[in-house]
Amino acid sequence: xxxxxxxxxxxxxxxxxxxxxxxxxxxxxxxxxxxxxxxxxxxxxxxxxxxxxxxxxxxxxxxxxxxxxxxxxxxxxxxxxxxxxxxxxxxxxxxxxxxxxxxxxxxxxxxxxxxxxxxxxxxxxxxxxxxxxxxxxxxxxxxxxxxxxxxxxxxxxxxxxxxxxxxxxxxxxxxxxxxxxxxxxxxxxxxxxxxxxxxxxxxxxxxxxxxxxxxxxxxxxxxxxxxxxxxxxxxxxxxxxxxxxxxxxxxxxxxxxxxxxxxxxxxxxxxxxxxxxxxxxxxxxxxxxxxxxxxxxxxxxxxxxxxxxxxxxxxxxxxxxxxxxxxxxxxxxxxxxxxxxxxxxxxxxxxxxxxxxxxxx
Amino acid sequence: xxxxxxxxxxxxxxxxxxxxxxxxxxxxxxxxxxxxxxxxxxxxxxxxxxxxxxxxxxxxxxxxxxxxxxxxxxxxxxxxxxxxxxxxxxxxxxxxxxxxxxxxxxxxxxxxxxxxxxxxxxxxxxxxxxxxxxxxxxxxxxxxxxxxxxxxxxxxxxxxxxxxxxxxxxxxxxxxxxxxxxxxxxxxxxxxxxxxxxxxxxxxxxxxxxxxxxxxxxxxxxxxxxxxxxxxxxxxxxxxxxxxxxxxxxxxxxxxxxxxxxxxxxxxxxxxxxxxxxxxxxxxxxxxxxxxxxxxxxxxxxxxxxxxxxxxxxxxxxxxxxxxxxxxxxxxxxxxxxxxxxxxxxxxxx
Numbered sequence: 001x002x003x004x005x006x007x008x009x010x011x012x013x014x015x016x017x018x019x020x021x022x023x024x025x026x027x028x029x030x031x032x033x034x035x036x037x038x039x040x041x042x043x044x045x046x047x048x049x050x051x052x053x054x055x056x057x058x059x060x061x062x063x064x065x066x067x068x069x070x071x072x073x074x075x076x077x078x079x080x081x082x083x084x085x086x087x088x089x090x091x092x093x094x095x096x097x098x099x100x101x102x103x104x105x106x107x108x109x110x111x112x113x114x115x116x117x118x119x120x121x122x123x124x125x126x127x128x129x130x131x132x133x134x135x136x137x138x139x140x141x142x143x144x145x146x147x148x149x150x151x152x153x154x155x156x157x158x159x160x161x162x163x164x165x166x167x168x169x170x171x172x173x174x175x176x177x178x179x180x181x182x183x184x185x186x187x188x189x190x191x192x193x194x195x196x197x198x199x200x201x202x203x204x205x206x207x208x209x210x211x212x213x214x215x216x217x218x219x220x221x222x223x224x225x226x227x228x229x230x231x232x233x234x235x236x237x238x239x240x241x242x243x244x245x246x247x248x249x250x251x252x253x254x255x256x257x258x259x260x261x262x263x264x265x266x267x268x269x270x271x272x273x274x275x276x277x278x279x280x281x282x283x284x285x286x287x288x289x290x291x292x293x294x295x296x297x298x299x300x301x302x303x304x305x306x307x308x309x310x311x312x313x314x315x316x317x318x319x320x321x322x323x324x325x326x327x328x329x330x331x332x333x334x335x336x337x338x339x340x341x342x343x344x345x346x347x348x349x350x351x352x353x354x355x356x357x358x359x360x361x
Numbered sequence: 362x363x364x365x366x367x368x369x370x371x372x373x374x375x376x377x378x379x380x381x382x383x384x385x386x387x388x389x390x391x392x393x394x395x396x397x398x399x400x401x402x403x404x405x406x407x408x409x410x411x412x413x414x415x416x417x418x419x420x421x422x423x424x425x426x427x428x429x430x431x432x433x434x435x436x437x438x439x440x441x442x443x444x445x446x447x448x449x450x451x452x453x454x455x456x457x458x459x460x461x462x463x464x465x466x467x468x469x470x471x472x473x474x475x476x477x478x479x480x481x482x483x484x485x486x487x488x489x490x491x492x493x494x495x496x497x498x499x500x501x502x503x504x505x506x507x508x509x510x511x512x513x514x515x516x517x518x519x520x521x522x523x524x525x526x527x528x529x530x531x532x533x534x535x536x537x538x539x540x541x542x543x544x545x546x547x548x549x550x551x552x553x554x555x556x557x558x559x560x561x562x563x564x565x566x567x568x569x570x571x572x573x574x575x576x577x578x579x580x581x582x583x584x585x586x587x588x589x590x591x592x593x594x595x596x597x598x599x600x601x602x603x604x605x606x607x608x609x610x611x612x613x614x615x616x617x618x619x620x621x622x623x624x625x626x627x628x629x630x631x632x633x634x635x636x637x638x639x640x641x642x643x644x645x646x647x648x649x650x651x652x653x654x655x656x657x658x659x660x661x662x663x664x665x666x667x668x669x670x671x672x673x674x675x676x677x678x679x680x681x682x683x684x685x686x687x688x689x690x691x692x693x694x695x696x697x698x699x700x701x702x703x704x705x706x707x708x709x710x711x
Contacts, residue, residue: 053609073612080613086606090628099624100614151614 002063002154002187003029004050009059011045011211019045021211022059027155027189032181035191036198037208038234043191044159046208050189051157052076063154079153081161085144087132093119093143094128100151114150121180122146138169145177149184156181156188162197174200195235199223207231223286224349229358232284232351238315240284240351241325247276256283260321261300269347272361281361284351287315290327291344292335298342306337394688397681399491401462403433405678415489418463422473422483429453429474433461450474462493494682501679502665505686511577512646512662513690518581519588519645520638526585527592528634532626534593535600546597549590557583561654568655575657583651588641599633600626635701642694646687662687 004027011020020042027033035043048054050061052073060069068076079100087096094115101111119125122142132140141161148156161177162170178201181188192198198205199219207214207222207230215227226232232240245256245263254270256263265273273281295301300320308315309331316327316335327343335341352361397405399414419434421441428448432441444460447453450467457463465487473483490496499505533539534546564583565574573579603626611621627634649663656664666683669675 051609051613053612072617073609074615074617076613077615078613080610082606082610084604084606086604086610088607088610088625088629099611099616103615103620147614157613 003027004155004187004189005062006046006050007060007062009046009049009061010057011042011049011054012057019211020049023211023213025206025213025216027187029187030185032178032188032190032201032203034198034202034205035189035208036195036202036205036234037193037214039193041208042211043193043208047157047159047189047191050155051078051080076155077151077153078155078157079148079151080157080159081144081148083160083163085140085161085164087140087143087147089132092129092131093124093135093146096132096143097147097150100147104151118146118150121149121183122176137165138173141165141169141173145180149180152184153186156184156186158188158190160192161190163192163194170197177201196237199235207234225360226284226351227360229282229284229353232286232353236286238287238326238328240286241290241320241327242282242284242353243321243323243325244280244355245283246280247273247278249277258321260302263299263345263347266347269350273352276361280355282353282355282358284353285345286349287326287328289346289349290325291346292316292327292329292333293342293344295342297344299344301340301342304335304337304339304341307335394681394684397678398494398685400678400681401460401489401493402676402678403460405676414491416491417486417488418461419484419486422477422485423481424477429477431457458493462489462491463487464490464493494678495686498669498679498682498686502669502683504660505662505665505683508660508662508665509686509690511659514577515580515584515661516642516645518578519584520641522581522585523588523592523641524634524638527589527637528596528630530589531593531596532600532622534597536605546593549593552586553590557648557651558654561651564651565655574655575659577659577661580648580652580655580661581645583655584641584645584648588637588644591640592637595633595637596630599630603629632702632704635698639695639698639702643691646691 006023006025009020009023010018012018023042023046035046037043045054049056052068052071052075056069060067062068063076087093088099091099097115097118098111101114106114115128116125119128122145124139124142124146127135127139127143132143135143141164144161148158158177162173165173174197177190190198190201202219204216204218205222206216209230215222215231217225222231222235226235226240229242233242243258243260245258248255248257253267254265254273256265302318302320304316304318305324306317308317311331313328313331314333314335316329318325318327329335353359354361393410396412396414397410400411404411404414415436421432421434423430423432425446427446430446431444431453433444434440435442445453445456450470454465454467454470457465473485476483502508530549534542568574568576568579568582573582607625607629608621611625612618616624647663648661649667652661652664653667660668666680666687669680669683
């Protein structure tokens with residue numbers, strides 16, 4: 001049982017650098033929470049403050065109502081997987097895993113049992129007597145995981161643990177981590193800048209930017225209801241297509257008008273836009289929400305600039321309002337670069353953003 | 362193809378010639394030191410110096426004017442050379458022992474002389490005492506063994522002081538940010554610009570005041586001043602090479618800062634610490650100038666060896682034996698510490 005709460009956490013480096021600005025966050029017991037954001041957004045600093053490796057300038061951290069704000073890391077009963085793995089090069093795999101258990105004062109017999117158990121779980125049983133420099137990157141990663149699992153921590157911290165692996169191994173370890181989390185049920189905080197990693201692992205994603213939390217929610221929530229243009233752009237690959245439109249009202253119908261197209265909105269969507277009559281705004285449409293249709297159902301025609309085949313699907317690149325846009329369709333559709341084709345948007349999936357603030361409407 | 366083979370061969374040959382010359386240049390003085398330490402006093406002052414110490418000597422005894430004439434076979438001339446003419450057997454025995462490193466009893470000499478009644482000359486051969494110089498060295502120096510122990514104490518204390526203070530300071534320089542860090546780091550080197558002789562007198566006064574004059578601890582304190590500076594610089598760069606995450610990981614997994622330092626940092630820094638220990642040991646062991654000034658009745662071994670070179674009784678072969686005795690612990694220590702210096706852990710700097 002571990003319920004982690006961050007209350008108005010602020011971190012300042014020196015006088016001028018404000019790394020984390022007044023963050024509040026609750027991590028529920030057994031939850032897999034992902035801190036996602038571009039580099040320098042404060043996600044790693046936040047994690048390090050939770051671990052106790054970084055002093056907190058302002059605010060409080062509690063676990064199950066225990067205040068741990070000023071507790072040193074060795075008293076917090078957490079475990080961490082580092083980006084560089086940080087397995088100790090002068091110890092064998094066995095010693096690496098057993099070190100933390102030894103510090104807890106366990107008997108040799110208990111330690112041996114746990115080490116064997118976690119080694120089995122992470123598939124490194126045959127490497128126990130080896131030194132880290134005799135292992136490959138993937139194997140070192142497993143040692144780091146085994147060491148982190150062995151202590152049965154209150155909270156699991158992972159700082160970009162997969163970013164040093166090659167692409168295939170990364171996807172494989174992703175699945176492994178998820179299944180280990182399912183087995184251990186430990187509260188986990190995972191830091192990454194890779195949105196696809198975040199979406200596939202997370203129970204809940206916390207998106208950060210410039211030291212602040214931008215949006216918190218499940219994968220579906222942040223994907224389909226992105227709170228602002230930053231999130232819509234950051235989450236999903238290829239990213240959301242943005243274009244400027246002006247709202248006009250004609251015969252009680254709301255129209256989105258742009259040099260390239262005119263969309264007549266359905267009433268149930270339009271009611272949100274009451275205050276925006278004759279105003280400019282930005283709409284976002286995800287690549288899979290743009291449909292290739294027959295001429296009679298279309299809102300615009302475009303010329304295909306490029307096709308990126310991906311096997312199961314393909315990415316078509318074209319221009320809306322002189323800006324590059326992308327759409328995703330199934331691999332079977334026959335469109336070549338240079339072809340002209342017709343588009344429509346799934347109106348329910350269109351995201352509306354304020355022209356000034358870039359916030360969702 | 363053929364040309365490249367030749368040039369390759371030529372390059373290789375030149376390379377090995379250079380290497381060989383270098384080794385000869387390095388080893389020649391060492392060889393003479395070792396060889397000299399086994400020579401008898403007579404051999405040591407011969408010209409040219411024998412390249413290899415003789416293992417045995419051949420002698421001839423015959424009747425002379427004053428008593429009996431002792432001659433020694435000279436290999437390079439191929440003839441016997443008269444050494445002394447005396448009837449005093451005790452004198453002859455002592456002469457053979459001190460000048461020729463040959464240990465022979467008076468009874469045995471008298472036995473040979475008794476044979477001179479039947480024949481004109483008696484020939485005999487005797488082995489040289491090879492370690493004779495070493496025995497003499499310990500016999501004539503006042504307190505070589507206690508001095509050896511004192512030297513070990515001085516070297517040990519110097520390692521202890523400079524590694525504990527220098528190592529911790531090096532860690533602070535590597536890991537923490539504080540005001541005046543760079544100025545402080547340069548200033549620790551500043552103490553090394555003063556020659557030992559220049560600061561020796563003030564040191565005598567200071568050490569006498571705190572009661573450390575003529576004591577191993579006093580000497581090691583003086584030596585540590587210099588070695589600490591070097592230790593700080595070496596260990597700071599070694600500690601910088603150890604990724605902080607390795608220490609942070611230990612802390613997250615339950616180790617206090619002190620425990621992390623002992624279990625993680627020190628083992629990983631061992632090569633650098635070992636190199637510093639070696640430097641401190643060699644420095645403290647060899648140092649003579651300050652030791653002469655800062656000790657009076659309790660000299661270190663280096664001072665004792667130095668004294669064998671002084672005065673009328675000075676003998677170069679005895680000094681060589683002392684030199685070898687002095688070099689031996691250093692060689693042993695270096696061999697012992699070598700395995701730690703070579704023990705670089707893969708991935709520490711990665």
